[in-house]
Amino acid sequence: MSTDLRAPRTAPPEPALPRLGPVGLLRWAWRQLTSMRTALFLLLLLSVAAVPGSIFPQRNIDAGRVADYMAQNPTTSPWLDRFGFFDVYSSPWFSAIYLLLFISLIGCIVPRTKVHVAALRSTPPRAPARLHRLPEHAEVTTTLSPEEALAEARTVLKAKRFRLHAHDATSVSGESGYLRETGNLVFHLALTGIIVGMAVGHLLGWRGDVILAEGDRFASSAGTYNTISPGPWVDDESLPPFVLGLERLDVQFNETPGRGFGMPREFTAYTSLQESPGAPVTRQAVSVNHPLTVGGADIFLLGNGYAPVITVRDAKGTVLYRESTPFLAQDGNYRSVGVIKVPSAQPKQLGITGFFLPTAEPTFANGPVSLFPDAKNPEVALSIWEGNLFPGGAPQSVYTLNTEEMKQVTKADGSPALVRLKPGQTYEMPGGRGSITLERVKRFAGLSVRTDPGAPISLVSAILATLGLILGLVIKRRRVFVRVRREPTAPDAGAGPPVTVVSIGGLSKDSDAGLAAIVQAVHDHLAERKDRP
Amino acid sequence: MNLAANANIALYSSMIVYTLAMLAFTWHLAARVPTIEGVRVEDREAVLVGSGSRDGEPAAPETPSTPYAAGLVGEQTLKSRQRGNIALMLTYLATALLVSSVLMRGLAVSRPPWGNMFEFATAAAAAVGVAYSVLAKRNHWEWLGVFIVAPILLVLGLSLTELYTEAGELMPALKSYWLGIHVSVAFIAVAMFTIGFAIGALYLVRRHREEKPPAKPNFIESLPTSAALERTSYTVNMVGFILWTFTLIAGAIWAKEAWGAYWQWDPKEVWTFVIWTVYAAYMHSRATAGVDARKSMYIALAGFVAVIINFTLVNLVSTFVGMHNYSGM
Numbered sequence: 090m091s092t093d094l095r096a097p098r099t100a101p102p103e104p105a106l107p108r109l110g111p112v113g114l115l116r117w118a119w120r121q122l123t124s125m126r127t128a129l130f131l132l133l134l135l136s137v138a139a140v141p142g143s144i145f146p147q148r149n150i151d152a153g154r155v156a157d158y159m160a161q162n163p164t165t166s167p168w169l170d171r172f173g174f175f176d177v178y179s180s181p182w183f184s185a186i187y188l189l190l191f192i193s194l195i196g197c198i199v200p201r202t203k204v205h206v207a208a209l210r211s212t213p214p215r216a217p218a219r220l221h222r223l224p225e226h227a228e229v230t231t232t233l234s235p236e237e238a239l240a241e242a243r244t245v246l247k248a249k250r251f252r253l254h255a256h257d258a259t260s261v262s263g264e265s266g267y268l269r270e271t272g273n274l275v276f277h278l279a280l281t282g283i284i285v286g287m288a289v290g291h292l293l294g295w296r297g298d299v300i301l302a303e304g305d306r307f308a309s310s311a312g313t314y315n316t317i318s319p320g321p322w323v324d325d326e327s328l329p330p331f332v333l334g335l336e337r338l339d340v341q342f343n344e345t346p347g348r349g350f351g352m353p354r355e356f357t358a359y360t361s362l363q364e365s366p367g368a369p370v371t372r373q374a375v376s377v378n379h380p381l382t383v384g385g386a387d388i389f390l391l392g393n394g395y396a397p398v399i400t401v402r403d404a405k406g407t408v409l410y411r412e413s414t415p416f417l418a419q420d421g422n423y424r425s426v427g428v429i430k431v432p433s434a435q436p437k438q439l440g441i442t443g444f445f446l447p448t449a450e451p452t453f454a455n456g457p458v459s460l461f462p463d464a465k466n467p468e469v470a471l472s473i474w475e476g477n478l479f480p481g482g483a484p485q486s487v488y489t490l491n492t493e494e495m496k497q498v499t500k501a502d503g504s505p506a507l508v509r510l511k512p513g514q515t516y517e518m519p520g521g522r523g524s525i526t527l528e529r530v531k532r533f534a535g536l537s538v539r540t541d542p543g544a545p546i547s548l549v550s551a552i553l554a555t556l557g558l559i560l561g562l563v564i565k566r567r568r569v570f571v572r573v574r575r576e577p578t579a580p581d582a583g584a585g586p587p588v589t590v591v592s593i594g595g596l597s598k599d600s601d602a603g604l605a606a607i608v609q610a611v612h613d614h615l616a617e618r619k620d621r622p
Numbered sequence: 623m624n625l626a627a628n629a630n631i632a633l634y635s636s637m638i639v640y641t642l643a644m645l646a647f648t649w650h651l652a653a654r655v656p657t658i659e660g661v662r663v664e665d666r667e668a669v670l671v672g673s674g675s676r677d678g679e680p681a682a683p684e685t686p687s688t689p690y691a692a693g694l695v696g697e698q699t700l701k702s703r704q705r706g707n708i709a710l711m712l713t714y715l716a717t718a719l720l721v722s723s724v725l726m727r728g729l730a731v732s733r734p735p736w737g738n739m740f741e742f743a744t745a746a747a748a749a750v751g752v753a754y755s756v757l758a759k760r761n762h763w764e765w766l767g768v769f770i771v772a773p774i775l776l777v778l779g780l781s782l783t784e785l786y787t788e789a790g791e792l793m794p795a796l797k798s799y800w801l802g803i804h805v806s807v808a809f810i811a812v813a814m815f816t817i818g819f820a821i822g823a824l825y826l827v828r829r830h831r832e833e834k835p836p837a838k839p840n841f842i843e844s845l846p847t848s849a850a851l852e853r854t855s856y857t858v859n860m861v862g863f864i865l866w867t868f869t870l871i872a873g874a875i876w877a878k879e880a881w882g883a884y885w886q887w888d889p890k891e892v893w894t895f896v897i898w899t900v901y902a903a904y905m906h907s908r909a910t911a912g913v914d915a916r917k918s919m920y921i922a923l924a925g926f927v928a929v930i931i932n933f934t935l936v937n938l939v940s941t942f943v944g945m946h947n948y949s950g951m
């Protein structure tokens with residue numbers, strides 16, 4: 090920026106801040122952090138900071154989409170990644186906001202609790218001299234004696250659950266709604282409880298995913314899951330040792346033409362479950378919304394697909410490979426991809442990759458396409474590779490084929506060998522490499538086994554928070570004062586017996602529509618009593 | 623008898639009746655315009671009450687000293703009252719038709735009738751209609767009618783033209799009694815937020831005109847005072863916020879049952895959370911000393927914008943697609 094020539098020569102004096110020592114500064118910072126305004130600002134900041142996580146793909150939800158996004162936006166995405174936009178909810182800035190908020194929260198709850206406990210023990214304050222100045226007020230003249238009038242007022246207020254105290258003989262002070270602050274504190278405290286529950290779940294919870302084809306069984310242990318992500322404090326030995334077999338997976342899709350065509354309708358896995366190896370077998374169904382519980386872990390049915398049973402033989406007919414191989418669905422019609430690795434093939438290792446189509450579009454005019462998610466016309470379309478399956482011996486996913494050191498197998502005319510098989514069909518690979526057979530098609534279930542020991546803490550806290558919130562918002566903190574004075578005679582009548590003038594005043598800390606009714610109730614009660622002789 | 627078809631007939635009929643109700647409400651507002659004389663007299667009555675008291679008690683609220691501020695609710699002309707009554711009757715009828723449409727759809731599909739966006743939109747509109755109908759008579763909210771019925775009509779119109787889905791079965795993930803609990807509470811909360819939003823927006827206009835009195839009063843000057851509007855909006859939003867808190871918790875419980883984790887930050891969860899924090903900030907700001915009620919109201923209005931985004935963009939735009947892929951679109 091250019092210098093402004095018209096600026097005054099002498100800078101305006103700095104606003105003089107009181108000098109603070111380091112302790113004073115810390116105390117000042119703490120007071121700022123625990124002020125309600127800061128909490129408000131942090132709350133708003135938190136809501137804004139949460140939004141990017143719904144706009145950019147997130148690794149915790151779908152790492153594949155993050156990879157796609159990064160491939161499509163090569164210039165911006167490294168920067169986005171550097172600032173955590175693909176892991177918003179574990180990014181330093183998001184964490185900083187909610188941690189500050191919760192420090193602020195605790196720093197707020199502690200002193201407020203002290204104040205509230207003191208308030209619970211204290212008595213309502215002395216009645217102001219002129220009650221007609223209060224937001225709600227009323228006055229009534231009665232023939233009752235001052236003592237009687239005060240006693241009557243007390244009964245009404247008592248019934249409305251006011252705490253009462255008389256500072257002098259001619260007045261009574263009442264206060265109600267202490268539960269409001271109690272509820273408010275419970276609400277704020279329970280918010281920290283939710284966070285504690287989440288932390289416990291993160292540290293002590295674990296999750297393992299496994300793909301199980303119909304007819305297969307698996308024994309739970311740290312090594313048998315396809316992927317396992319234990320919390321930092323989880324001991325591998327502590328996993329429940331159950332044995333789970335998938336007998337059958339029932340799947341239904343909507344066959345009525347229209348918008349919902351092909352939408353899933355029903356997934357149910359029928360399983361056999363043993364609590365531990367050798368324990369009695371029970372038959373149990375798992376479906377979406379109906380998890381299975383065993384040994385403190387819950388088993389969820391989260392995915393499904395097809396696992397064609399494929400056999401690879403060598404030229405002599407010896408079986409090199411026969412397995413139900415899961416193919417992972419790529420779209421709503423379950424066009425699925427999968428890989429078969431045959432390291433024992435001679436002279437070179439074989440890798441077979443391609444598509445499984447539950448309802449194959451027969452012409453392949455647009456490549457391999459599936460028309461419907463159910464297995465109405467199943468077919469596989471595969472290509473064959475030979476060479477070194479595991480270059481460098483590095484570990485790799487069972488669902489991808491690394492073709493760096495492999496060459497595609499071609500037919501005699503040099504064109505790539507493309508295999509299309511329906512169940513029961515066999516393909517003879519060119520050059521005496523053997524054969525590939527699609528035996529039949531099974532389904533697989535994607536099961537997720539999870540424990541979250543923190544969840545009950547969070548749940549109880551959340552329920553307490555709701556109850557506290559309701560108390561804190563619905564209950565009103567109110568004060569009602571009643572003062573009596575003796576007048577020689579009724580103000581309007583000329584002469585007569587002395588009367589008592591009762592003034593009632595009410596006051597609320599909150600916007601309070603009910604206060605007027607309470608003042609009115611005291612008034613009406615006394616007005617009624619005065620009519621009686 | 624084809625229930626789904628009858629549900630649609632009831633829906634169209636309710637739209638016709640809502641249109642009539644909207645016209646009647648406008649006609650009612652036209653009769654509410656106060657005359658200048660009528661107001662100015664009222665204005666002078668405003669005597670300042672004591673501005674403070676002992677024991678550090680808060681001061682009694684200052685009575686606004688601007689013209690028109692006092693509100694003329696009690697002084698409605700016979701004409702405006704009659705028109706208001708007609709409009710309310712039409713609203714009740716339209717709402718009854720809409721509710722019966724939702725119920726018939728539910729019977730037709732034998733499940734809670736809010737399993738896709740079309741159904742959610744109509745059910746939420748019905749909830750707004752019911753909430754307004756229940757509250758309007760008692761609170762003399764005829765002045766609010768246009769601002770409630772017009773959005774209902776808009777939502778119904780858009781859902782018929784843009785979102786319509788034939789009655790059908792549910793996706794497996796939605797087959798749970800939590801659909802009944804979580805979603806119905808969600809749209810009752812949305813209904814409250816809608817009413818709170820309408821009153822809040824009127825509050826801002828009313829307050830602006832109290833501070834800079836216009837040359838010519840119109841129906842705005844016949845509304846309750848800005849302070850009263852602010853309080854009402856707060857109360858309605860507060861009920862919405864409590865219900866939304868419940869929605870959030872119920873959603874987390876359901877997510878645990880369906881997906882195995884109660885919170886995964888998928889876009890729908892993110893926006894449910896954003897809505898919650900924004901309204902929490904509103905509640906919080908209102909209790910914070912030194913925050914002007916107008917600023918608090920802006921936060922509440924922002925919360926309602928988030929509600930709208932949650933239901934439109936998050937459901938329909940593919941960037942937001944997460945696990946909640948149930949729009950049926």
Ligand code: HEM
Binds near residue numbers: 132
């Ligand atoms: C996670 C962060 C927070 C959230 C979501 C939150 C939310 C809320 C809500 C919804 C209310 C109104 C409910 C009621 O009156 O019962 C409220 C009131 C209040 N909050 Fe917070 N708050 C948070 C943090 C804090 C912090 C850090 C402080 C202390 C500086 C604080 C102090 C208060 C106070 C004093 C009230 C007013 C109670 C009254 O109405 O008298 N809150 N907050």
